[in-house]
Amino acid sequence: MNRSMTVLAAALGLALASGAAAAPASAAPAKAPVQQGVQGYTSSAGYAGTAAEEAGNKAFYQAVMKSALAKQAAHPYLKAVVVTYDASRAPSFAGVISQSAQIWNGSVSNVQLRSGSNADFRYYEGNDSRGSYASTDGHGSGYIFLDYAQNRQYSSLRVTAHETGHVLGLPDHYSGPCSELMSGGGPGTSCTNPYPNSTEKRKVNSLWANGFAAVG
Numbered sequence: 736m737n738r739s740m741t742v743l744a745a746a747l748g749l750a751l752a753s754g755a756a757a758a759p760a761s762a763a764p765a766k767a768p769v770q771q772g773v774q775g776y777t778s779s780a781g782y783a784g785t786a787a788e789e790a791g792n793k794a795f796y797q798a799v800m801k802s803a804l805a806k807q808a809a810h811p812y813l814k815a816v817v818v819t820y821d822a823s824r825a826p827s828f829a830g831v832i833s834q835s836a837q838i839w840n841g842s843v844s845n846v847q848l849r850s851g852s853n854a855d856f857r858y859y860e861g862n863d864s865r866g867s868y869a870s871t872d873g874h875g876s877g878y879i880f881l882d883y884a885q886n887r888q889y890s891s892l893r894v895t896a897h898e899t900g901h902v903l904g905l906p907d908h909y910s911g912p913c914s915e916l917m918s919g920g921g922p923g924t925s926c927t928n929p930y931p932n933s934t935e936k937r938k939v940n941s942l943w944a945n946g947f948a949a950v951g
Contacts, residue, residue: 775868776885776894777909777920795856795869795877796904796942802855803846816846816943818902821854828881828895832858835895838929839903842936845943846903856902866920867894869901877902889920890927904942905935 803818822832836848857878866885870878879898886894897919901907911918913926916935920926931939 775866775907775919776889776897777866793904795901798877799855799902800943806853806855815844817849818846818856819849819851819854821852821857822850823857825858825860825881827860827883828858828886828891831892831895834892835899835929838892838896839899839931839939842931843903843939843943845940848899867898869898889924890929892929893927894919896929896931900931900935900939903939905931905938 799818800816803816806819807813807816820832820836822829825832833850836850840847858881859878860881860883862884863880863882865882867882868880870880879895879902881891881895881898893916897916900917905917907919908915908917909919909921911921913922913928914932916928916931918926
């Protein structure tokens with residue numbers, strides 16, 4: 736399918752690749768924030784992204800960082816920014832969400848992901864014809880949506896780690912190789928690599944090392 740535009744804003748969510756299991760389109764989960772921009776796991780052939788997608792990804796990353804830094808102000812001795820996530824609304828994916836967090840925590844040093852209450856962002860699950868995506872409302876709320884059909888077609892751990900990469904500040908790069916996590920579904924369904932490459936690791940460490948300056 737080709738990517739589509741939502742009525743409210745430029746949709747950064749992208750349609751499932753041709754041949755994906757047909758699931759009825761549904762809105763974001765009832766308690767999720769209104770979508771302003773979303774970034775999906777797959778793209779139509781040759782799609783290189785838009786300025787609106789880049790802005791949406793930056794808004795999500797900055798909103799999460801602001802939330803995490805505000806809570807961390809009381810603990811300035813910590814060496815890494817702790818980003819708290821809530822996976823309770825995606826119970827079917829609890830295992831892969833935890834694995835994804837472990838992968839990122841083992842890959843970068845300036846930010847760490849932790850499950851807990853008073854979360855900086857949340858995961859949701861359900862059916863959506865656009866597949867899985869990271870979304871922000873542009874006002875400090877963001878979430879990751881994990882689509883059932885797409886997570887059966889592609890490696891669920893790679894999908895989850897990829898979308899979590901958006902939270903940490905990385906944009907999509909669909910034309911990249913399988914070794915590049917943010918290439919998402921670009922390399923095809925056979926690609927199962929859930930690990931960021933060295934360039935992606937350095938980028939995330941750089942973004943989170945700047946902390947307040949990056950969102951000031």
